[in-house]
Amino acid sequence: MSRFKRILVVLGTAVTVIALAVGTLFTWLWTDADVSTVGDAPFDNELAIPPLAPSRLDGDGTRVFDLRMRSGHTEFEPGRRTPTWGFNGSYLGPTLRAQRGEKVRVRIHNGLDEASSVHWHGMHLPARMDGGPHQPIAPGATWTPHWTVDQPAATLWYHPHPHGATERHVRRGLAGLFLLDDERSARLDLPQRYGVDDLPVIVQDVRFDGARLDGDRGLMQNVGFLGDRTMVNGTLRPYAEVGDELIRLRLLNASTSRTYSFGFPDDRAFSLIATDGGLLERPAALERVQLSPGERAEIVVPMRAGERVMLRSFPQDNYGSAWQRRFSGGDDSFDVLELRAALRLRPSAEVPQVLGVLETPDGSDAVRGRHFDLKRSGINGRPMDMGRVDETVTRGTTEVWTVRNGNGMPHNFHVHDVQFRVLEVNGRTPPPALRGPKDTVFLPHGTVMKLALRFTGPADPDTPYMYHCHLLYHEDEGMMGQFVVVEKGRTAGNGRAATGSGHAHDH
Template sequence: MKRRRWTVVLVTLALVLLACCGGGAALGGWAWSRAKVDTAGEIDFAHKLAIPPLAESRVDDQGRRVFDLRAQEGRRDFGEGGVTRTWGFNGDYLGPTLRAKRGEKVLVNVVNGLDEETSVHWHGMHLPAVMDGGPHQSIRPGATWSPTWTVNQPAASLWYHPHPHGKTAKHVYRGLAGMFIVDDENGGNKALPNRYGVDDIPVIVQDRKFDDGGQFAEGDSLGGVGVLGDTVLVNGTVAPYLDVYTERVRLRLVNGSNARTYAFGVVDDREFAMVGTDGGLLPAPIATDRVRLSPGDRAEIVVAMRPGERVTLRSFPEDQGTDFFNRRFTGGGDTLDVLELRAADDLEPSADLPATLAPFEPIDPAGAVETRQFRLAGRNINGQKMDMSRIDAVITKDTTEIWELTKLDGTPHNFHVHDVQFQVLSVDGQPPSPEFQGWQDTVFLEQGSTVRIVARFADYADPDMPYMFHCHLLTHEDAGMMGQFVVVEPGQEAGRPPTGSSHNHGQ
């Protein structure tokens, strides 16, 4: 509270200076100094990391694994000046981890217990558009939406979150999110640490800003990327520590923040193994000491521990491809201590990491039938804002396409595509860095750079129901930095998206 009282004093002083000669410069200098966040070595990791429970499920008479989710209001004391009003699934904040095997048919009953429409998007999941949970599948207050589909993709750390048109940032910021883990018998998944909550840990990282009353402070930063918080929550825990009892621990990192990009590493710069990206396991572990995750991104890393040590997972300053000014006001220069790992004095032996993890078949770009350009600037893609009634691309089922993504302004953006996992072919004509290896559904863009991706649009066609592509900085998405595409059968034309906002499909 003391820090926030001083903030109020400084704001008042800045306003006084603004009213005087030269006050604008003084206010600008104050804003410059306040924009940088550095919590290195300042966090008292006093709270045991909460582990989201595995969602209960049952198998119905059709052989479907059934989950139940309820979006609801809640209250939680984060220790930030008062009891915070929150939203969550089946609880006060965040939601349980859904888990299913490849080949299983699932059914999720989603009840909207809020007083406004919401939706649930299965981020990273390959499924029919009508089950995707985008803005066309809005759920009215009190209604139930029951999407059902067959899980048809490799093992991966996915997540779910709302996607209501124009309000995604608000709904995610208040706490509506959770993980969806897909298991697959193929590959080296069993050789990795795999005991959920023991040596296989979900790590949902979110930054939040609290006002003096302990409520979430929503709004935009001076950098125009949305709210940037100075308090980090991991699985809804402030200042968390994780007790580690094994020689290796697997962290399933999820950037669940609205706007902030993280550059994760360990404070002593030790190398760790990156074993998975957005769409699943890599072909082989990659040794690295940093992994950058933009909003919506995931990565799986395995950290080796020594008995009795304490080390901190930290987000380091990084070059986001912006100018000096924008770097300060969009979080690129921030340092944030995230999670303390506390190793027991006696550690249970862990198996060596396998040399190979999962089968991986590169998509041949020579087979692409179309190359499309997407230029991101301001809050537009290709100079247009989102229109729910407009289809921006029509793609034939079972074809491969190359998409060229270019960011034209100095504000951070990334690019997320629904339904498909893609491969990054190049960045400005050069081979992609290790963080872009494997399967991706979200990619960070740097100013003036062109990222070429390749994807195959298989299995599902629906001329009337679109999938989305958009910037996953959520205020940008809400402001119109989004478009939509349909996948059609060969020779079929696009239809017309639904005109109503609420559609309860899947039952």
């Protein structure tokens, strides 16, 4: 009996020690999991402005751009050369710019030692020109997509989309802006001088391992890679000197997994004038705008002479559980970009109270509805299969897609080719930040959104577009599906099985 008691004592002691160790480890992980760079260091590097890409006009009026994917080294800090990738340079790429109605052609040469692709995120264009995983560019090869710009003025972007490797290619530096203009936006009295009062703001989170860009996920980071500092346009601790009363910021979340809530420490109101696909009907006065990976927002910020004000990302309370907020980045804070106002500012016109005309459908003419359940293991229970068409839609029709996230972690949802309108969020009217044209939306756990999409073609039964989670780690794991656009009565071609989701219904 005494021996048995001794065994119980030893076992009890061991269990207690293990429990204490586990508890200590968890406490350490919990307290160490949130990240803040607020007030950490002076912002002493002038913001780099991506150059406007040169172009030429062919005999038929087509605007031609040249891009070259290449590897190189970038000095984010003086004297420390980091291996990076870029377009026409060592990191990121130039800003392409075109007018609505123009024909464009982009010659893309792959100077890397592995295949990649270039996707035009937010662009309405033929599926064969989309640059998704079905249009790989082999090392040393050149791909030349061409299309006619047929959508409103907007801040779009381009980035790689190779199947299973998108996160790594984007994180290494392959990304750039593609700005669209039109006659209506040109007539508006908004800040429009690129790099002066109209600033591109490409935000990425990074972590350095010596000179190398680290890409390892932390323990329990199920959304993907989360860095411990941010860059804007490839600039660490950036500041921008501005000389106007109103400054337009074209915000792009080019991070691979991190979601931001942008605002200012003094809670000043700014005007949201545009979302992913272009101008809102009317400006919305906001103090915060939340952007998940791939989303864009254009905001107009009032400045006071001589001030310095920090664009900051704040903690977010809509991330799901406390566990997800802590380990998936929702509790994190970042100083992002310091705006330094001149002692005397040029006067700016007031933000117009009428901006754009929404061309996205309102869902009233929808002919069909579909449901999409978001899970890390796949959408609607199926991981991505390059040889399977998941949905077939009819050219010229409008549909309502219901997207649900009950997966216990944050996701978002991006649809290629179309800009859509958010009809409902959890059964309610969407907030102002979701009332403009969108191609990517953030869905924290417990969110249901209804989206109205119109598919205007061209029809191509053989070449699919993608829909997927734009947390790129999730995309690479298989959280993606495919759809083709066909003429009425036709099916997916090229021997592909048009399976349907099993979640479709007449609307």
